[in-house]
Amino acid sequence: MASERRALAASSPRRPEALLGWMESLADPTRLRQLRLLERHELGVAELCDILQLPQSTVSRHLKVLADEGWVRSRAQGTTNLYRMDIGEADPAARRLWTLTREQTDDWATVAQDQLRLTRRLAEREPNQGFFAGAAGRWDRLREELYGKTFTQEAFLGLLPAEWIVADLGCGTGQVTEALAPHVRRVVGVDQSAAMLKAARRRTAGLDNVELKQGSLEALPLAAGTCDGGLLLLALTYVEDPAAVLGEAARVLRAGGRLVVTDLLRHDREEFRREMGQLRLGFDPREMERLLVAAGLDDVRVRPLAPDPEAKGPALLLATATRNPRIVRRT
Ligand SMILES: C[S@@+](CC[C@H](N)C(=O)[O-])C[C@H]1O[C@@H](n2cnc3c(N)ncnc32)[C@H](O)[C@@H]1O
Numbered sequence: 001m002a003s004e005r006r007a008l009a010a011s012s013p014r015r016p017e018a019l020l021g022w023m024e025s026l027a028d029p030t031r032l033r034q035l036r037l038l039e040r041h042e043l044g045v046a047e048l049c050d051i052l053q054l055p056q057s058t059v060s061r062h063l064k065v066l067a068d069e070g071w072v073r074s075r076a077q078g079t080t081n082l083y084r085m086d087i088g089e090a091d092p093a094a095r096r097l098w099t100l101t102r103e104q105t106d107d108w109a110t111v112a113q114d115q116l117r118l119t120r121r122l123a124e125r126e127p128n129q130g131f132f133a134g135a136a137g138r139w140d141r142l143r144e145e146l147y148g149k150t151f152t153q154e155a156f157l158g159l160l161p162a163e164w165i166v167a168d169l170g171c172g173t174g175q176v177t178e179a180l181a182p183h184v185r186r187v188v189g190v191d192q193s194a195a196m197l198k199a200a201r202r203r204t205a206g207l208d209n210v211e212l213k214q215g216s217l218e219a220l221p222l223a224a225g226t227c228d229g230g231l232l233l234l235a236l237t238y239v240e241d242p243a244a245v246l247g248e249a250a251r252v253l254r255a256g257g258r259l260v261v262t263d264l265l266r267h268d269r270e271e272f273r274r275e276m277g278q279l280r281l282g283f284d285p286r287e288m289e290r291l292l293v294a295a296g297l298d299d300v301r302v303r304p305l306a307p308d309p310e311a312k313g314p315a316l317l318l319a320t321a322t323r324n325p326r327i328v329r330r331t
Pocket residue numbers: 169170171172173174175176190191192193196215216217218232233234235238239
């Protein structure tokens with residue numbers, strides 16, 4: 001039966017065993033994700049492992065099933081094999097099955113996350129080609145080797161107005177609070193967890209412009225209009241009512257003050273959510289935009305972030321917004 005099914009082109013849709021073979025090979029989330037990546041790009045196993053965040057043995061095992069069934073082809077390049085989907089000459093019924101499968105996976109959050117990691121991985125290929133060949137191609141790596149990663153963040157922080165008061169909302173162990181402190185007048189960290197605040201206190205002990213407050217994001221222990229900037233980093237997936245929290249964040253900003261939200265993009269990794277104690281599977285960018293507008297914020301911009309090559313979690317989004325100077329709130 002395996003050899004009968006081997007090539008999609010040789011199969012007849014009227015033979016049930018051919019149809020069963022196609023469906024069996026498609027009936028797996030990892031293989032569907034692989035096909036969605038390989039239908040437009042030729043990729044190596046290492047690239048697929050990186051994009052799918054799966055070990056090589058798993059990726060190779062599923063590729064073999066797809067290759068046996070004729071969905072993908074491979075060719076050798078140097079020491080590696082490159083794979084791509086190729087159903088140009090496949091049985092029309094197999095192609096229709098794939099069209100249906102494509103349609104049904106279009107709104108799958110996992111596929112959207114994979115596409116983000118694919119874009120980043122493809123961009124990493126560029127240094128070896130064309131314009132980027134030679135010294136320019138080596139610069140990014142050399143820059144990191146010689147000077148590390150953190151100085152770029154410090155340089156960006158140097159753009160902050162030195163007179164600002166910034167609220168780090170859901171500050172956790174105070175990593176960001178600590179990083180901000182040298183660059184602004186005052187940082188106020190707020191968190192409900194005594195354990196997190198204890199770690200933040202230890203971390204910021206030597207900084208005299210840091211204030212840490214225990215309190216909830218739904219009722220911030222801060223007066224209205226007292227902050228120039230607000231940060232909500234990786235906190236909103238933990239709250240029951242993100243709209244209420246964003247409304248509170250907007251309340252404490254002065255007119256023209258800036259809010260920055262970074263959180264998980266919508267994803268399907270239920271196990272990740274369970275292990276991290278989050279209440280929701282991330283946010284869709286349009287949903288985040290609506291929430292920020294509803295909170296009375298202006299100049300709302302939301303965009304997916306290019307995933308960090310070493311990050312194992314879901315991809316993130318970045319949202320920025322300004323407190324509308326025209327809104328007069330009664331508090
Ligand atoms: C994943 S941590 C992120 C911490 C920090 N922002 C960071 O980027 O490292 C989320 C933090 O939000 C806090 N948090 C969650 N829900 C909260 C709420 N309703 N009120 C106050 N803090 C909350 C948690 O205690 C936790 O410290």
